[in-house]
Amino acid sequence: MAHTIKDVARLAGVGIATVSRVINGSPNVLPRTRERVLAAIEELGYRPNQAARQLVTARTNTIGVVLPFLTRPFFVEVLRGIEAEVAQANYQLIIFNVESVEQRDRYFGHLPFLGRLDGLIVLSLPLGAAELDRLSKVDLPVVLIDTEAHNLPAVVIDNETAAQMAVEHLIEHGHQRIGYICGPLYPELGISVNRERLIGYEAALRTHNIEICQDYIRASGDGREVGRASTKALLNLATPPTAIFAASDEQAFGAMDEIQARGMQVGQDIAVVGFDDLEMSSYLQLTTVHQPMERMGRSGARILLDRLSNPDQPAPRRTVIPVELCVRQSSVPKS
């Protein structure tokens, strides 16, 4: 059986309160007393029981993160940032992976993490009125990343402006017929980036008095293969676009696959711009909007941690992380 604080107290010849003070770094302990206690702790290999500690302090030193599709690079990179920041602050990180509507509803319906968490990060998942309502009732500090909701602190990028920037880059390089490929505009889990980026795409065209052609907009599914299929459809049009803006790098990879499979040159014959800047994108020379994913994770985690150590101070309502366009050969071929 593991030792308790009483064993330590007895061995050190002090009271349990003093041991507790030593453990928690209270200043009011005589140096020689502290040393005796530390020696006893060392000798017994004593470890404070976390459950007992939590029970009395009502803190768990744990934060949770709910995220969709643990497997997709974007979410993993953000998670990595969160993990780094959380570990550094000596908190634990519990993850809840959501891959279906039922799972999401299970988590937000039952809130199974309720007693176990000091705070929660929700990544990319939009929260509906029901979820917000339930969350607000239990007063658990929440921070959102890559999604927004009334009144909750959020770390986001400006998808509209970023997309507009990407499309304007294409326009500046002489393109007038620009396709947009993305995943479903209204996906099951309600993730809205594809919609927001569509708005930016349309804004760029409108600004330059280019007519918006519905045939150039293909919103179907996620992933590389679907991106390739969408591109195939675009290139089979009577008047195909000369440039393609993809709402994700994975889709853009698919576009490049299709272009190359047709014996055409990416950048030369058809320009491609993506969104995310995955590790592979620079290898493939894909022009893309760089999202600082790890930084978004760190930023969100930090906001939550700050709020935990400083409960009265309000968290910043909305933190916009700047993005930038990485211009590579897929849109501007080397001369």
Added chain:
Amino acid sequence: MAHTIKDVARLAGVGIATVSRVINGSPNVLPRTRERVLAAIEELGYRPNQAARQLVTARTNTIGVVLPFLTRPFFVEVLRGIEAEVAQANYQLIIFNVESVEQRDRYFGHLPFLGRLDGLIVLSLPLGAAELDRLSKVDLPVVLIDTEAHNLPAVVIDNETAAQMAVEHLIEHGHQRIGYICGPLYPELGISVNRERLIGYEAALRTHNIEICQDYIRASGDGREVGRASTKALLNLATPPTAIFAASDEQAFGAMDEIQARGMQVGQDIAVVGFDDLEMSSYLQLTTVHQPMERMGRSGARILLDRLSNPDQPAPRRTVIPVELCVRQSSVPKS
């Protein structure tokens, strides 16, 4: 303030012990009593305090996973399998990401998770004598995935045999000069797959009386770019290999990059075989050893969970997950 079991008991007009019995599904409760209690729980929105529960039961309902490089696809896929299985069993999952030797030593030196976990999964990280010693002292159930250690249950694949199979596939298709590219044989964290796969590579050659040429073996770093560099070195040899076996798909992608950059055809001019079977590998038509990553995660998690619910029954010492070779055009061009 949140309600306690006492509030529920008072409202339902029963004792706290009865409420506890209802919560924990004890059979000896009169149906109408149970209903009164459930109604009270519902009305108050009562949730049992986890810390109090843990304190008295000495169980946390949480398992931890220590894994390196949260960002690499292989580890993420395995983690996903673990998460799925753990969530299904109504356990929480705490993750500890290790990206440096210091971090690993911090985790295994202090075992900061000690009081918070019912069990631990170690993914891919080899454990030294010191770590094993410490772990055995604290009697925390441990399961290893993709790594092995004296006496601890482990879920692994047979890297040697798998590599041998991959190389023999190349030999059968007429290749005699076969290169092997991989990450460092003795990396910082001690991960040993590259070494094991090298042994399989050598065994295949030896079996077919092919001389092992040290120039054909390039162990440098991880990732796609390094794979490309290794391939460049191989192809610049006076007598370059006609086939390349890469210890990871990421490395194989780099090899394909370099081959294509030289205007040669993958599969036609140089054959490439990888290891992992990432999502992208089928798109790129890469022949590769398929590792059922998610399944490995699930399998390891299940072994741990079984052991937790059944402490006396010994866990299977070594579970070997079968792998298979996925033959695609990178080694056998379509005719």
Added chain:
DNA sequence: TTTGAGTGTGGAAACGTTTCCAGAGTATAG
């Protein structure tokens, strides 16, 4: 010397559960 503040310490209450134990009630067998 007395007062007062300040420092170091220990005992005990409190946190919210689970579970042991005992008791009340009911049904069954002798």
Added chain:
DNA sequence: CTATACTCTGGAAACGTTTCCACACTCAAA
């Protein structure tokens, strides 16, 4: 009608901490 067994229930102990409170002591000021 009593003895026995079984079911349902409630009180209270126990889990291992933190923290409140009280006490003893030291030292400086009055």
